[in-house]
Amino acid sequence: MSIEVKNITKRFGSFVALDNVSLEIPTGELVALLGPSGCGKTTLLRIIAGMESLDEGQVLFHGEEATHVEARERNVGFVFQHYALFRHMSVFENVAFGLRVKPRAQRPSEAAIRDKVMSLLKLVQLDWLAERYPSQLSGGQRQRIALARALAVEPKVLLLDEPFGALDTQVRKELRRWLRRLHDEMHIASVFVTHDQEEALEVADRVVVMNKGHIEQMGTPDEVYTAPATPFVYKFLGNVNVFHSRLKGPWAKVEQPEGDGKGEGGSTAFVRPHEIDILREQREHALAATVQHVQAIGPLVRVELTHESEIIEVELTRDRHLELQLNAGDQVWLLPKQVTVFASAKAEPQRWAPDWVI
Amino acid sequence: MKVRRAAAETPAVRWTLTAIGVGFLIFFLGLPLIAVFVEAFRSGWAPYWEALQEKDTLHAVGLTVLVAVVVLPFNIAFGVAAAWAIAKFEFWGKSLLTTLIDLPFAVSPVVAGLLFILIFGANGWMGPLLQSHDIKIIFALPGMIIATLFITFPYIARELIPLMQAQGREEEEAAVSLGATGFQMFWRVTLPNIKWGLLYGVILANARAMGEFGAVSVVSGHIRGETNTLPLHVEILYNEYNSVGAFAAASVLALLALVTLIAKTIVEWRMAKETEMLNAALPTEKTAS
Numbered sequence: 001m002s003i004e005v006k007n008i009t010k011r012f013g014s015f016v017a018l019d020n021v022s023l024e025i026p027t028g029e030l031v032a033l034l035g036p037s038g039c040g041k042t043t044l045l046r047i048i049a050g051m052e053s054l055d056e057g058q059v060l061f062h063g064e065e066a067t068h069v070e071a072r073e074r075n076v077g078f079v080f081q082h083y084a085l086f087r088h089m090s091v092f093e094n095v096a097f098g099l100r101v102k103p104r105a106q107r108p109s110e111a112a113i114r115d116k117v118m119s120l121l122k123l124v125q126l127d128w129l130a131e132r133y134p135s136q137l138s139g140g141q142r143q144r145i146a147l148a149r150a151l152a153v154e155p156k157v158l159l160l161d162e163p164f165g166a167l168d169t170q171v172r173k174e175l176r177r178w179l180r181r182l183h184d185e186m187h188i189a190s191v192f193v194t195h196d197q198e199e200a201l202e203v204a205d206r207v208v209v210m211n212k213g214h215i216e217q218m219g220t221p222d223e224v225y226t227a228p229a230t231p232f233v234y235k236f237l238g239n240v241n242v243f244h245s246r247l248k249g250p251w252a253k254v255e256q257p258e259g260d261g262k263g264e265g266g267s268t269a270f271v272r273p274h275e276i277d278i279l280r281e282q283r284e285h286a287l288a289a290t291v292q293h294v295q296a297i298g299p300l301v302r303v304e305l306t307h308e309s310e311i312i313e314v315e316l317t318r319d320r321h322l323e324l325q326l327n328a329g330d331q332v333w334l335l336p337k338q339v340t341v342f343a344s345a346k347a348e349p350q351r352w353a354p355d356w357v358i
Numbered sequence: 359m360k361v362r363r364a365a366a367e368t369p370a371v372r373w374t375l376t377a378i379g380v381g382f383l384i385f386f387l388g389l390p391l392i393a394v395f396v397e398a399f400r401s402g403w404a405p406y407w408e409a410l411q412e413k414d415t416l417h418a419v420g421l422t423v424l425v426a427v428v429v430l431p432f433n434i435a436f437g438v439a440a441a442w443a444i445a446k447f448e449f450w451g452k453s454l455l456t457t458l459i460d461l462p463f464a465v466s467p468v469v470a471g472l473l474f475i476l477i478f479g480a481n482g483w484m485g486p487l488l489q490s491h492d493i494k495i496i497f498a499l500p501g502m503i504i505a506t507l508f509i510t511f512p513y514i515a516r517e518l519i520p521l522m523q524a525q526g527r528e529e530e531e532a533a534v535s536l537g538a539t540g541f542q543m544f545w546r547v548t549l550p551n552i553k554w555g556l557l558y559g560v561i562l563a564n565a566r567a568m569g570e571f572g573a574v575s576v577v578s579g580h581i582r583g584e585t586n587t588l589p590l591h592v593e594i595l596y597n598e599y600n601s602v603g604a605f606a607a608a609s610v611l612a613l614l615a616l617v618t619l620i621a622k623t624i625v626e627w628r629m630a631k632e633t634e635m636l637n638a639a640l641p642t643e644k645t646a647s
Binding site: 049050051071072073074075076077078080082084085086087088089097098100101102135146149150152153 | 528529531532533534535536537538539542546547550551634
């Protein structure tokens with residue numbers, strides 16, 4: 001079932017949590033709502049689930065008006081960050097809950113409930129824990145049970161609120177992959193909320209980046225990472241070096257890519273750390289910088305440099321680092337491979353690959 | 359040289375503090391309890407048993423139980439509703455309601471009794487109306503029930519509010535998203551989660567309902583064999599120099615208190631276990647990001 005939200009506005013007192021947000025999620029798609037805390041992503045998810053009221057706008061399920069349908073009638077599977085398992089019920093009873101509360105006419109027989117619950121527990125590979133209580137499970141196990149519970153009522157939409165936020169890195173990675181597989185098998189629309197960009201980029205078909213109650217950008221993980229639509233997205237997804245209003249010096253052209261700008265104060269240039277090359281010898285347009293710190297992190301080597309008072313971060317491959325043999329205090333020159341310029345915070349980005357690139 | 363932790367007291371200080379604590383307990387709690395039973399059995403078993411068989415005493419026991427039995431269901435309903443509203447919803451006037459729930463703790467029971475006389479008494483606000491319909495509240499059972507309700511109101515709500523706040527709303531939201539109706543949610547999720555806290559509150563409220571003297575004394579009118587609860591009856595017997603009768607009746611109340619204490623301890627123990635489960639149910643893993 002597809003989900004559509006149209007022009008949703010939600011206020012808490014004078015705080016605007018969502019400001020005229022519209023979004024469409026077709027069946028079969030796994031969408032990530034990504035943003036910093038307080039950006040309204042959880043509120044949007046709760047509005048879709050019917051757990052939160054909205055001030056203006058519409059929620060449509062499969063093209064049908066669902067704005068005022070009660071949460072219990074929306075047929076939405078909801079997974080909470082802190083699992084929200086019924087702590088006084090066994091794992092089996094937790095998963096069976098959605099079936100047991102069905103109206104008598106629709107309620108499956110005890111044997112059918114048993115089969116359904118056990119098959120779901122097998123699906124999440126925890127059938128051996130059926131008689132345990134939530135308090136006896138690890139976090140990852142609890143979240144898998146919570147998912148099985150949500151799936152028991154065969155929801156048409158699966159909503160997950162920071163589902164892996166409370167888990168450690170190893171478990172998270174495993175559950176992410178597992179969620180992706182599960183989603184592909186179910187053929188439903190799924191939305192998950194996260195503040196972890198890596199998680200969003202890795203799992204989702206489409207990423208919706210939110211900030212301060214509105215959507216900054218929607219697109220495939222690759223789109224939002226390689227072609228951020230706003231300065232916020234640039235900064236939120238991955239590391240970036242920001243150059244404010246550079247009018248003079250070697251990178252002056254950054255300011256006026258087409259030579260038409262008069263150098264407004266608000267314009268900024270963004271360069272990702274891996275899009276900068278370090279040179280040992282001076283070259284035209286290259287920026288002089290001093291190496292402050294070199295640190296190898298996994299497959300990359302992170303170099304921190306200063307140009308005048310600015311700090312610039314550069315990521316090199318290990319091979320490149322071996323060639324350069326950088327040490328703190330070295331005088332080097334920097335050349336960007338790609339620069340994105342925003343004339344102002346709201347302006348269209350201008351991507352610009354300098355012609356001097358090697 | 360003996361090494362002592364910086365924060366540790368000397369044995370002398372520890373012993374003194376313990377002695378003061380134990381001494382206080384024996385003198386103010388233990389001795390009176392023993393005295394009640396010693397006085398009750400001063401003339402032996404037979405007079406004690408006879409005193410308990412006395413018609414008015416039996417009636418007082420019955421009335422005390424009746425008041426408690428009527429009051430507790432109301433208290434449970436009000437207490438759960440108020441705690442639920444305060445713990446799980448945001449609404450205008452919430453802090454006022456929270457304060458009002460504590461009012462019976464703050465007001466002297468005698469004053470509370472007088473308040474009800476002012477409202478329902480013959481010369482009170484509603485007196486003429488009640489009289490014209492021949493309804494008797496003051497100096498009758500309804501007045502005693504109302505006064506006891508007022509006095510015992512905070513116990514259950516007070517017990518449940520922090521518990522429900524700690525549990526949050528997520529489990530209930532999960533129940534609703536799984537298709538549960540409001541009633542199913544309450545019955546299958548909310549109630550099982552608060553049952554020990556609720557029982558604890560009921561035990562405290564019950565103890566207070568049976569033991570209440572001041573407020574009930576004011577509204578009861580002390581009609582012997584009619585509106586005398588056990589605590590009031592004890593006073594009357596004592597004032598009549600019927601020491602065995604008074605202490606025999608008091609011993610029933612004391613026994614009741616002991617039963618309450620035992621029940622309370624068992625429930626507390628169960629609650630501690632539940633809290634352990636609650637804490638264990640909270641996420642233990644933390645993310646690095």
